[in-house]
Amino acid sequence: MSKLSCQIGSKDFDIGLDDDFYDFFIEKFRQDFPDKRNIEVKELLRAYVQKCYDEYKDSKNIEQIFKSISEI
Numbered sequence: 001m002s003k004l005s006c007q008i009g010s011k012d013f014d015i016g017l018d019d020d021f022y023d024f025f026i027e028k029f030r031q032d033f034p035d036k037r038n039i040e041v042k043e044l045l046r047a048y049v050q051k052c053y054d055e056y057k058d059s060k061n062i063e064q065i066f067k068s069i070s071e072i
Contacts, residue, residue: 004029007038
């Protein structure tokens with residue numbers, strides 16, 4: 001288990017992550033919050049909305065691929 005420590009809205013948080021997921025997560029975290037230890041709530045909300053939108057687009061693409069495969 002690996003741990004990520006950060007501040008969100010001036011409060012300290014420790015996030016425990018499985019070792020296999022940690023490297024992937026930390027890369028994405030640094031993309032969303034480069035060189036930051038203190039994250040504003042507004043930034044966290046923006047990142048969450050973006051991740052949800054990305055998941056939505058991926059879901060639509062998967063549906064489209066599945067539909068194409070079903071027609072074949």
